[in-house]
Amino acid sequence: MAQEPVTVWTRAERGARGRLPAHSRADLTAVAVELADRGGLSAVSMRQVAKELGTGQASLYRYVSGRDDLLDLMTDAVAGEIDLDVPLHGDPVADLVALAARAKAVHLRHPWLPDIPPEPLRLGPRGVDYLEYALRAMASVRLPGPAKMEIVALMSALVAQFARAEIQGSRATTDRQAAQAAYLSQTASQGDHPHVAAAMAEHPGTAPAEDPQRLFERTMRRVLTGLVVDDITAAGVEDVETPAAHDAQGTRDAPEAHEADPRDPTVGKRPEQ
Template sequence: MADKADRATEAVVVWERPERGARGPAPERSREQLTAAAVGLADAGGLAAVSVRQVARELGTGPASLYRYVAGRDDLVDLMVDAATAEVDLDVELTGDPVADLVGLAARTQQVHLRHPWLLEVAPEALRTGPRGVDYLEYALRALEPVAALTGPGKLEAVAVLNALVAMLSAVELRTRRSPTGRQSAQSAYLDAVVARGGHPLLAAALAGGAAGVGRPGTESPAGDPFERLVRRVLAGLLAPEPPA
């Protein structure tokens, strides 16, 4: 009896539940409609704006009716994340160069993060992966096929680190866009004053060379796209053969 009760209360991801039951009238809505409404709310007001009640209001129906399609808000977020993941173009042909292919994938993923900033608010749960997320992982692993130095788990770790880096750099980009110019200028002036007083020679040398991302807008940065440069550097380390134990 206990085993049967455990199975009854076992969590089931939304992808494993049928969109409509075997009995009863045909549903008036679809998960796609719920997802589109939820994404629209999040794009406008952040993830906090999304609830079953608010989605129902957007669709002109009662909240209770939506529980035919989702078990709750977690299901909505899963659907939203997968819909956003579907915007990453996976039809780009791989070149056989793992670094170049993953840099391209990372850049396309960042564009999705910048279009949907609420993605950065989603709790980083392990395996919050739907059908599109599975396709994404398969594409990334195909890009890594030439890397003989990494095991399967090592390749999954590399993809996880890459995605975390993309999220972090996307968050920095969004903060930079939102930061008032006056505050950026004040931060730059503060750093100038600090290094002028001495005591931080390495920081002074780094800023003189044009350090990106340290509160000095308008300074010269190394040649090339900083996003691509940082992703390439991280991938070079991730894909390098592990040193012998």
């Protein structure tokens, strides 16, 4: 009978028999994170971790089944750096934007994190804590659970993308950036791309570059506002009535109908305390 697959979180850290292990998963994780911080994700291998610990590579398989387990441990360890003790203020969008900003700061401290191969369920104990916090921030939002999970997944993907762009932007040379900007400007001015030219005319190349954090927060706010507020009816929530339903019942002007109007920007927000 085939064994059911298990994750590193459900596998016992040490067997019931044999000598006590010389190290722990926490030791392996700390070394792997340090290697990645110094040399990127490619610097992390079972052989190099064993070398740093002063042990044989084969001995590491007493703690993990392979490199994927090690990546899971690393991801969860740095997820623990995201402050989840920050009080929620009752505005789902503002609370999620603030959470995303704290998550991006962790990505910038660990530039290898955006390079971790994405997996939908790469969650350990600290990752589950993060998910719980994000869902608690949306407790007042009338969307089904799967839709809220999708919002958290999209938010996490955007965090990784913005962090990657910021990291790569800091590494790009000034000359290369100037050459790319000049090429875009020249191409847009040739008349074949009028919409690009119009957009660039509103933001000339001589304007100072916008602060990456402000750009990130503004974009996240726009995206999350659309997901949390404007798309309530698209989620198929049964208890949210559409304007057409109100028309059919002749209750458009009733206070109850106004309060349930999914176009109302206050839907999904808690009242001010």
